[in-house]
Amino acid sequence: MTHVDHQAIDAAEPEARAGDARAEAFQGVRAARRNELAEDYVELIAELIHTQGEARPVDIATKMGVTAPTVAKTLDRLARDGLITRAKYRSVFLTEEGRALAKECRHRHEIVLRFLIRLGLDPETAEHDAEGIEHHVSERTLALFAAFANRS
């Protein structure tokens, strides 16, 4: 991807290469952003199924702070993408893939949260920041967070 036609980077200044790296970084961030909402939904759905026994659109709407039609459209997209299944006027179920994603997200969220608290942050702010940060943490960083959170 990111088809770079590099005619004449022979005499290229470091500028050009730096630009590429930067562009790739931003493209990665954009890709992450596209998945954020799906991850938030899937994570929330898993949680609702766990705590309430089922995931109803109305509860998703309340917890996400959006209106019902927004939820409906997003759920359609999630279904299209193979993360959930749903029937009209019924509650939502995760597919195998959805469940796997939810588990991964929960794990990631957990680590980021514990890390922040361990750093000294109050739990409420930690929860808030974790929500935003968790989608942008690489495997490597996550490992460091986990190590820090677990150290004695």
Place this chain on the structure above:
Amino acid sequence: MTHVDHQAIDAAEPEARAGDARAEAFQGVRAARRNELAEDYVELIAELIHTQGEARPVDIATKMGVTAPTVAKTLDRLARDGLITRAKYRSVFLTEEGRALAKECRHRHEIVLRFLIRLGLDPETAEHDAEGIEHHVSERTLALFAAFANRS
């Protein structure tokens, strides 16, 4: 910011308040997401002005990894929002407000980056993750990051 109108939380059950907190968190994250792109642009524009003497759309496009028309549209929005000024076929300038935002972003980015490196992350991954994380770090967390990065 994040104007919260809390009418009638008097007789509210814990459910609702939990839901509200969650909803507020997500709304905060969504608000942050809306600003991310603007912040990325403004930060990049400041950097280009500093290193190249001017910020040309073509360079912005290259470093952001998007096409020229996308940059044009985004710059229009930034101009509308008072962050930059621009004239047709000319390069871009930051307004006072834009400069302030750029400075703040740079500061934030700097701290997150140093923090990650201090944690033990390789500089390249650190740069990448900082790009994604910096927009989701509260003042409180930033302070802790700074303290950690600076400790002896």
Place this chain on the structure above:
DNA sequence: GCTAAAAGTTAGACGAAGCTAACAATCTGC
């Protein structure tokens, strides 16, 4: 078991962010 409330859906609008294609202006090299 009917009726009213709650939940869900459909339709349609809007703005943001991305793209390609086509055109216009500016800059550069002779």
Place this chain on the structure above:
DNA sequence: GCAGATTGTTAGCTTCGTCTAACTTTTAGC
């Protein structure tokens, strides 16, 4: 100072995420 390359703009399309308004279905209370 003109031609061709580079840069910038405009038009128009797509997808996503949000909304309101209006409708249908399901659920719950009597």
